[in-house]
Amino acid sequence: MIKPSILPGFMELLPEDQMLFNKVKDTIRKNYEKFGFIPLDTPVMEKSEVLLAKGGGETEKQIYRFSKGDTDISLRFDLTVPLARYVSQHSNDIAFPFRRYQIGKVYRGERNQKGRFREFYQCDIDIIGNEKLSIMYDAEIPSVIYSIFKELNFGDFVIRINNRKVLNGFFKSLDIEDVSEILRIIDKIDKIGADAVKEEITALGVSADIVEKIMSFIALEGNNDSIIEGLKALKIENEAFTEGIAELEAVTNHIKYFGVPEENFAIDLKIARGLDYYTGTVYETILKDYPSIGSVCSGGRYDNLAGYYTNQKLPGVGISIGLTRLFYQLREANLIKTDGNSTPAKILVIPMDDDTSYSIEVSKTLRTAGIECEVYFEKGKLNKKLNYANKLGIPYVILIGSDEVETGKLTFKDMKKGEQSKLTVEEIINQY
Amino acid sequence: MIKPSILPGFMELLPEDQMLFNKVKDTIRKNYEKFGFIPLDTPVMEKSEVLLAKGGGETEKQIYRFSKGDTDISLRFDLTVPLARYVSQHSNDIAFPFRRYQIGKVYRGERNQKGRFREFYQCDIDIIGNEKLSIMYDAEIPSVIYSIFKELNFGDFVIRINNRKVLNGFFKSLDIEDVSEILRIIDKIDKIGADAVKEEITALGVSADIVEKIMSFIALEGNNDSIIEGLKALKIENEAFTEGIAELEAVTNHIKYFGVPEENFAIDLKIARGLDYYTGTVYETILKDYPSIGSVCSGGRYDNLAGYYTNQKLPGVGISIGLTRLFYQLREANLIKTDGNSTPAKILVIPMDDDTSYSIEVSKTLRTAGIECEVYFEKGKLNKKLNYANKLGIPYVILIGSDEVETGKLTFKDMKKGEQSKLTVEEIINQY
Numbered sequence: 001m002i003k004p005s006i007l008p009g010f011m012e013l014l015p016e017d018q019m020l021f022n023k024v025k026d027t028i029r030k031n032y033e034k035f036g037f038i039p040l041d042t043p044v045m046e047k048s049e050v051l052l053a054k055g056g057g058e059t060e061k062q063i064y065r066f067s068k069g070d071t072d073i074s075l076r077f078d079l080t081v082p083l084a085r086y087v088s089q090h091s092n093d094i095a096f097p098f099r100r101y102q103i104g105k106v107y108r109g110e111r112n113q114k115g116r117f118r119e120f121y122q123c124d125i126d127i128i129g130n131e132k133l134s135i136m137y138d139a140e141i142p143s144v145i146y147s148i149f150k151e152l153n154f155g156d157f158v159i160r161i162n163n164r165k166v167l168n169g170f171f172k173s174l175d176i177e178d179v180s181e182i183l184r185i186i187d188k189i190d191k192i193g194a195d196a197v198k199e200e201i202t203a204l205g206v207s208a209d210i211v212e213k214i215m216s217f218i219a220l221e222g223n224n225d226s227i228i229e230g231l232k233a234l235k236i237e238n239e240a241f242t243e244g245i246a247e248l249e250a251v252t253n254h255i256k257y258f259g260v261p262e263e264n265f266a267i268d269l270k271i272a273r274g275l276d277y278y279t280g281t282v283y284e285t286i287l288k289d290y291p292s293i294g295s296v297c298s299g300g301r302y303d304n305l306a307g308y309y310t311n312q313k314l315p316g317v318g319i320s321i322g323l324t325r326l327f328y329q330l331r332e333a334n335l336i337k338t339d340g341n342s343t344p345a346k347i348l349v350i351p352m353d354d355d356t357s358y359s360i361e362v363s364k365t366l367r368t369a370g371i372e373c374e375v376y377f378e379k380g381k382l383n384k385k386l387n388y389a390n391k392l393g394i395p396y397v398i399l400i401g402s403d404e405v406e407t408g409k410l411t412f413k414d415m416k417k418g419e420q421s422k423l424t425v426e427e428i429i430n431q432y
Numbered sequence: 433m434i435k436p437s438i439l440p441g442f443m444e445l446l447p448e449d450q451m452l453f454n455k456v457k458d459t460i461r462k463n464y465e466k467f468g469f470i471p472l473d474t475p476v477m478e479k480s481e482v483l484l485a486k487g488g489g490e491t492e493k494q495i496y497r498f499s500k501g502d503t504d505i506s507l508r509f510d511l512t513v514p515l516a517r518y519v520s521q522h523s524n525d526i527a528f529p530f531r532r533y534q535i536g537k538v539y540r541g542e543r544n545q546k547g548r549f550r551e552f553y554q555c556d557i558d559i560i561g562n563e564k565l566s567i568m569y570d571a572e573i574p575s576v577i578y579s580i581f582k583e584l585n586f587g588d589f590v591i592r593i594n595n596r597k598v599l600n601g602f603f604k605s606l607d608i609e610d611v612s613e614i615l616r617i618i619d620k621i622d623k624i625g626a627d628a629v630k631e632e633i634t635a636l637g638v639s640a641d642i643v644e645k646i647m648s649f650i651a652l653e654g655n656n657d658s659i660i661e662g663l664k665a666l667k668i669e670n671e672a673f674t675e676g677i678a679e680l681e682a683v684t685n686h687i688k689y690f691g692v693p694e695e696n697f698a699i700d701l702k703i704a705r706g707l708d709y710y711t712g713t714v715y716e717t718i719l720k721d722y723p724s725i726g727s728v729c730s731g732g733r734y735d736n737l738a739g740y741y742t743n744q745k746l747p748g749v750g751i752s753i754g755l756t757r758l759f760y761q762l763r764e765a766n767l768i769k770t771d772g773n774s775t776p777a778k779i780l781v782i783p784m785d786d787d788t789s790y791s792i793e794v795s796k797t798l799r800t801a802g803i804e805c806e807v808y809f810e811k812g813k814l815n816k817k818l819n820y821a822n823k824l825g826i827p828y829v830i831l832i833g834s835d836e837v838e839t840g841k842l843t844f845k846d847m848k849k850g851e852q853s854k855l856t857v858e859e860i861i862n863q864y
Contacts, residue, residue: 036776
């Protein structure tokens with residue numbers, strides 16, 4: 001006998017949580033489709049030479065890689081590399097801008113720790129242009145984020161927006177070449193505070209007056225218009241900087257037409273989102289009731305998606321939701337709760353004697369009317385059968401004995417209220 | 433530069449086919465949920481010792497198995513073994529009968545050949561009892577099959593039903609112990625014909641009178657009632673045989689109450705479905721317009737799901753649809769066609785000049801009304817923009833220039849009919 005168990009670092013849910021997880025996943029999917037994103041479903045495993053074309057990097061150690069026969073295979077560790085491969089492989093068959101969504105599992109053999117998973121869902125959208133891509137798509141992305149998190153109802157949230165050109169231009173103007181270390185320090189400001197950031201940057205050997213300039217730059221606050229004005233007032237003569245401001249202005253000016261309320265998005269000059277990938281707009285999404293979990297939806301603009309596979313220049317903008325981790329964190333924090341349903345069934349039909357034919361016909365009528373239901377066929381005491389409905393959180397029960405068969409008046413029980421009434425199938429369907 | 437390509441034997445679809453594939457998958461899911469099946473999502477990889485507990489068998493060679501660190505890992509090759517592991521692992525937390533569905537990818541390193549895939553979707557339902565499970569669940573399963581294939585609209589189909597106890601009892605009564613070889617031969621009758629079957633069975637050394645008995649047994653035809661009568665008329669004194677007839681009778685008698693028309697199911701004594709797994713009712717589903725692809729949905733009753741993991745007896749009944757292969761075959765046979773849509777978007781909003789704000793607001797209004805849509809932000813000639821809509825199969829286009837902004841009357845273009853009219857957003861929503 002083998003003890004049934006799964007690998008450590010993998011998430012597997014009981015029915016009640018699975019129902020909730022699927023509800024969240026379906027909401028994300030529905031909203032992606034509402035914005036006309038095209039579903040994609042690439043293989044979970046790919047040729048290692050293709051998937052690892054970029055090579056190196058921190059993720060490479062974590063990749064599930066193995067051989068089968070002569071083939072060197074890796075499991076995908078994100079949905080971006082497969083997208084790059086797909087777009088360059090099929091560029092003649094797809095229309096640009098190519099708007100795709102993919103919701104699928106990816107694999108990373110991370111160190112085993114609470115809240116980190118080795119198999120997890122990513123829910124990605126990207127808009128890929130052929131040679132160029134309008135900045136207006138950067139303004140559209142926050143409206144997708146907004147419509148999802150509004151519907152998910154995890155409480156107040158804010159989409160933080162920045163532009164890498166503004167950051168790069170600013171640091172270039174200070175003659176700082178390697179901005180990555182400084183950005184990494186700034187990224188921690190919410191956790192360690194402004195003073196500690198100042199100290200750490202100073203410790204890098206940056207002169208006091210430049211540290212002051214950096215600190216006052218990232219301290220630029222207020223509403224979006226005043227931050228833009230503040231940036232312009234710096235009068236920095238740098239092409240990237242100027243371009244970055246123009247982009248940031250265009251994006252924030254147009255987001256509102258998409259219906260995103262002012263309180264749900266804000267320029268934040270402190271965010272950078274990774275160091276070598278994004279080249280323009282960047283996004284983070286923070287749940288106000290639970291900022292400690294960090295960004296729940298991030299992304300940005302990149303100059304070139306698929307340089308490893310094609311000479312065609314493919315700029316894009318996109319975001320990703322790491323659903324498995326997010327779900328785990330929200331459940332831990334009690335920020336989402338199940339509604340007690342462990343099944344899609346809304347009605348349980350219980351035959352009270354051996355002749356089940358009428359019960360079956362009732363279930364058929366309910367399904368035809370679009371009501372998810374099932375018949376409980378096992379024998380046993382009524383209590384056991386009602387317990388089944390309770391355990392699964394099925395809200396209504398129909399009891400059918402010989403009386404019900406004769407009169408067509410069914411015993412309809414509301415499991416939450418404990419109320420019981422006599423109704424015909426049609427009355428049940430209408431009332432439902 | 434690396435050539436972008438995927439592994440051989442993997443299916444990857446272009447948007448138009450992906451849309452169609454998802455539609456089929458969603459239909460299956462919706463119907464599974466209509467019958468109150470609970471979604472499950474087990475990990476794609478599991479401990480090899482758990483997944484291969486049963487050991488041996490033909491599939492073992494095909495399994496993707498590898499090590500990461502000290503861990504011996506395998507990718508799931510079906511959804512049944514993970515279900516067995518799940519139910520035995522969580523038996524205290526789930527309610528029985530446990531009705532679960534799972535739609536997910538499984539992996540088999542099969543020999544590379546047309547129409548065979550190494551990664552493919554299985555769409556499974558199973559109903560698992562604790563110690564026992566009513567035969568009525570066997571009668572329910574065909575109604576799930578019926579509701580799916582009715583809605584999928586792949587043409588006429590028939591669900592063939594048999595019972596392994598009838599087969600086993602019959603062959604036992606003939607003193608044939610090893611029935612597997614004979615069943616394998618009988619299984620080919622549709623391809624090779626009755627005479628060839630007779631020859632092959634004779635070649636096994638079976639005596640002429642017993643061959644005759646076998647041939648007249650499998651030749652039992654007519655409607656379900658007359659086959660049942662024919663079986664009873666054989667007057668075979670064997671417990672399994674008698675029990676099998678009673679089950680077959682109970683199942684076929686009750687299927688009709690579930691709303692499955694008589695023409696869509698039939699007893700077929702020739703089907704056996706695998707040799708060591710099923711123990712009672714077995715199912716096959718044949719598309720009448722395309723019988724050559726074989727059964728598109730199969731399954732049956734088994735005595736014990738999880739003997740390798742638990743002493744708890746877990747009988748069950750279930751079916752599986754091999755969606756990837758089915759989709760491939762139906763597309764090859766032109767039995768399903770896409771409706772030309774490569775995107776969920778139903779309307780493309782095209783701004784005719786640089787000010788996109790009104791176009792964005794229109795798209796927002798459409799989405800709020802539940803209409804999937806997108807705005808085309810790239811610059812260029814109108815023709816290029818209309819081409820984009822055509823290439824993606826977006827059925828309607830709204831053109832917005834300064835006239836439209838001023839009057840609120842939008843140019844609404846039906847791309848199929850080529851007709852064009854002036855409508856307000858509200859009129860478009862109402863008419864849609």
